[in-house]
Amino acid sequence: MTTTEPSTKRSLPIVENFGRRAAVKGAFATLGAGAFVAAISPLRQAAKNSSAAEFMQQHYTELSADQKADVIARLEAETKEQYGADVTIADDRPIPGTKFVYAINLSVCNGNGKCVEACHKENNHDRDTNQSYIRVIEMPKGTMDMEQGSTTYSGAVPKDDKFYLPVQCQQCDEPPCVDVCPVKATWKEEDGIVVVDYNWCIGCRYCEAACPYHARRFNWKKPEVPAEEINPNQSYLSNRVRPVGVVEKCTYCLHRTRRGKLPACLEACPTGARVFGNILDKDSNIRWILENKRVYILKEELGTKPAFFYYFD
């Protein structure tokens, strides 16, 4: 059928004159708009869960002291209301003259996974999904190729022919996750810790794709933690209960370490494999290890410059 003449197809019946056609079109447009509003009505539910103040909130680095206090008060109230827990959210800032680094002695680590569990509790992770910032890879002795490893190992540990490689955020000095973020919702602070403003992140997950260490997690749903299990000692950039739809990551427990305590994973480790400290402090244990042990970093070839080291005795 290749007529060049416009074919004489029927138009809508009953409506031949202009006024009527316009009215019918208008009616259909109204109907369509109504159906659309009905279709997106679940959004009203979502709107209920986030306040106007949250919507308007500025980027963390642009909040004045007063605004910060307001934001924190609001977040504490929301935690009370939604989770039934009384929490204190601090705004821990880096201590001048500190640069935190972590090291793990792989000769000692036995893969018991206490660090994974401690992180889960300390950082108010979703209980359902058993989330944690740490993954431990069980590796066959004689290889450094992670391809050979397994993160889902079970049974008694340590196994004779295996060693164990815990991986969490490496707090890279050249963090690809920070570079890719379109809205600067994640950045590196002066003490080396890479943080996320959970109230600024738009949830594009580009950083999750960019991180070479599987260190970032996305809140696919609203985290669920029973009131009595919530860790009430919180910090804005750290372990406060995260909103749904944003990315989160290990912060070297900045709500502890910036107050002079050690990370929860280190305290929980029964083997003493973990060493944490300020690399700028000449007398620190960590400094001694980095100077005297043969340490290595993960995926050195990528140029991310991790502040996280591994060594064997």
Added chain:
Amino acid sequence: MSSITASPQSTGPPEEHESHVTSYPRFIARSLWLATEGSLAFYAWMTVLTALFLVGANAWANQVAGGMIGTNMTDHVSWGLYIANFTFMVGLAAGGVMMVIPAYLYHDRKMHDVVIIGELLAIAAIVMCLLFVVADLGRPDRFWHMLPGIGKFNWPISMLTWDVIVLNGYLILNLHICGYLLYMRFLGRKPNPVWYVPFVMLSIVWAISIHTVTAFLYCGLGGRPFWNTALLAPRFLASAFVSGPAFIIAAMVLIKKLTGVSGLDQPIATLARIVRVTILINLLMVASELFTEFYTGGSHVSAAKYLFFGLHGKTALVPWTWTAIGLNITAALLFLWPGLLELRWRPLLVAACCMAFVGAWIEKGMGLIVPGFIPSTLHEVVEYVPSQLEWKVTVGIWAFGLMVFTIAIKTALPTLKHPAEH
């Protein structure tokens, strides 16, 4: 469809010195009127698209309300069907330029008469791109954080901000070009080349940029070996120049059939000749990539292994991959056959275009995005199959895109039917 050329609305040729303030709204009103006029089949088509779009909108609203747990994405495969479609649609938008180049750089008159089809396709495709990005956001309510000025725009470091700029720029360019030409047509004036030719030239460069920048989103990530290849951007372009023209050929065959626009046969043939070359270039690049991967071996090849043969017994993508390869090769062979350009083989040409289109959709969509995440950066193999919710949202966005395209083509029909004198 006589009502299109002779609308009963009282918009005759505007008076000579009417100001744009009054004539522009009349142009918009007239376009809207035209776009909603049509046969019963047209109304049925639009109703079906509207229904599908509403299903998608509802699914998306549920996703926002309940969290993205409704998708099957995980921390291991953190991008899925949405970003796959986004990537493919960028290619489709860029592909329209294969009409613009012959029309404006080689002064192909016949192509020039209908080049607006390619530009309108670009508009519809970019709208879909933007919708797919929004669908993928965990916090669409914070969209304003991306707006330069009031938000925090991590430019020029983040490739995503570049992508936002080039995609919106391309949308505006094409809106301007099409809008200007149609408006001049409405006024009955001859378009002034100063007002559109420079923009058309810019849009040619810009089309290349949108797909290059989109490739840079992925290939700049050192932690994802599957994407981390310099061949990614050229490959993106090659396949865009398959899928774009393939879609336009099929659309033009349909337009000719339904509306009686004449003068489409020669542009169809030109585009088919273009696809004949680009589809081979694309296959060549795929082959070159595969050789490098598999001949080298090592852990770098795990993702490709997963894509083609499965890894550790996990094979969710394998059927997709081989379907795409089958479609691409069959389409390439068909395009190589000279008879395909003959009028009596039109259905076969359309079939070949559909194969090339679907082949590119798989290859550039799921086949590109998912293996970037499998194995994960810690070499875990966690598979991904889109959830029903993701399919609904995706179909909804496609329906919306087709609506935009249909309406745009209808608005442009008078121009297409009676091209201006040269």
